[in-house]
Amino acid sequence: MLQGGTGTMNLMLGQKELDRIHHSLKKNLIDIGAQSSMLIDTAGNIIAVVNNGSDIRDVYSLAALAAANFGAMNSMAKIVGEDEFSLLFHKGRTENIHLSKVNRDFLLINIFTNQLSLGFLRMKVAEVIKDLLGILVAKKPAN
Amino acid sequence: MAFINLKEKIIQAKIVYYGPGRCGKTTNLEYIFSQCRGQVQSEMVSVKTDGDRTLFFDFFPFDMGKINEYDVKIQLYTVPGQVKYNSTRRLVLKGVDGLVFVADSASDRRASNVNSLENLQENLALYGRDICSIPLVMQYNKRDLAQQGTEVLELETLEEDLNRRLKAPFFEASAVEGLNIVPTLKKIVSSTMAALEEELR
Ligand SMILES: Nc1nc2c(ncn2[C@@H]2O[C@H](COP(=O)(O)OP(=O)(O)OP(=O)(O)O)[C@@H](O)[C@H]2O)c(=O)[nH]1
Numbered sequence: 001m002l003q004g005g006t007g008t009m010n011l012m013l014g015q016k017e018l019d020r021i022h023h024s025l026k027k028n029l030i031d032i033g034a035q036s037s038m039l040i041d042t043a044g045n046i047i048a049v050v051n052n053g054s055d056i057r058d059v060y061s062l063a064a065l066a067a068a069n070f071g072a073m074n075s076m077a078k079i080v081g082e083d084e085f086s087l088l089f090h091k092g093r094t095e096n097i098h099l100s101k102v103n104r105d106f107l108l109i110n111i112f113t114n115q116l117s118l119g120f121l122r123m124k125v126a127e128v129i130k131d132l133l134g135i136l137v138a139k140k141p142a143n
Numbered sequence: 144m145a146f147i148n149l150k151e152k153i154i155q156a157k158i159v160y161y162g163p164g165r166c167g168k169t170t171n172l173e174y175i176f177s178q179c180r181g182q183v184q185s186e187m188v189s190v191k192t193d194g195d196r197t198l199f200f201d202f203f204p205f206d207m208g209k210i211n212e213y214d215v216k217i218q219l220y221t222v223p224g225q226v227k228y229n230s231t232r233r234l235v236l237k238g239v240d241g242l243v244f245v246a247d248s249a250s251d252r253r254a255s256n257v258n259s260l261e262n263l264q265e266n267l268a269l270y271g272r273d274i275c276s277i278p279l280v281m282q283y284n285k286r287d288l289a290q291q292g293t294e295v296l297e298l299e300t301l302e303e304d305l306n307r308r309l310k311a312p313f314f315e316a317s318a319v320e321g322l323n324i325v326p327t328l329k330k331i332v333s334s335t336m337a338a339l340e341e342e343l344r
């Protein structure tokens with residue numbers, strides 16, 4: 001029951017895949033200093049959340065807004081003649097949000113403070129995306 | 144497209160309130176939010192203009208209890224009804240599991256209701272989906288207008304215009320008075336859960 005290309009099917013992930021996703025987010029992002037790292041789908045569902053103890057209360061709203069934000073960016077990209085923008089970065093006074101596209105259906109959200117350099121984060125994000133693609137692609141439709 | 148987390152046994156499902164501009168979608172969610180505080184852990188998010196028109200969506204998640212040992216989290220969304228916001232409307236519709244179509248009972252909104260329902264079907268088609276295969280509830284809102292002397296559409300007219308082919312369950316409602324707002328929600332939640340349960344088997 002993996003999500004079909006048309007978005008008509010449900011996505012089901014098992015213990016094994018979710019454990020691997022958690023592990024990759026924790027090792028590559030939380031352990032280098034990101035506060036929170038989240039995998040969501042482009043409909044705004046949360047696939048996995050890992051954080052460093054500083055809990056973000058409203059993860060569901062964050063996911064809904066991030067998916068919408070990304071969707072809006074993509075529509076803007078098309079208007080100016082780009083295929084897509086693959087990442088979005090919002091800089092705050094102390095907290096920053098980094099959104100990146102994993103593939104057509106998934107997005108990665110990272111929340112981090114200025115203590116972590118954007119360059120380092122981006123490098124790690126690229127590694128995580130590689131991991132994630134391996135995990136999500138290996139998941140074949142069950143029907 | 145619901146997301147099912149087998150590890151933590153959570154199902155996330157998306158219910159979208161659709162309908163023409165100013166038909167009362169946001170008022171529906173505000174009423175539900177005020178009545179269901181106990182099941183909602185977060186604030187309602189509204190991305191809107193200064194004039195209170197929905198710009199992107201209203202949103203809040205709530206816990207629906209369990210089906211087959213799974214915790215069900217329902218994500219409620221409204222779309223912006225204004226014609227010009229079609230691209231954002233389309234984004235909100237992505238991955239929808241259940242739909243409430245809110246129609247405006249005011250007589251002068253007859254064409255907007257029909258256009259909005261057509262627009263819904265066009266937008267679903269872009270995702271390769273068919274309205275007939277998604278749980279749907281019709282809500283004929285603003286029934287209270289009749290008492291205020293505003294001309295309203297007869298129930299038969301609304302049914303004929305919007306529901307003749309779809310034959311969805313329907314409610315006559317008033318979002319400002321809170322009439323049949325929770326029953327509309329309960330109905331769409333139960334149809335959506337039944338559809339998911341069917342698929343989980
Ligand atoms: N009389 C009456 N007025 C209503 C009812 N429901 C909503 N309204 C009013 O209609 C107006 C528009 O309501 P909204 O809930 O903002 O409409 P909407 O569908 O979210 O509009 P958009 O965001 O532009 O798509 C407000 O002034 C509401 O108070 C109702 O049942 N009866």
Ligand SMILES: [Mg+2]
Nearest residue numbers: 168169196197
């Ligand atoms: Mg609104």
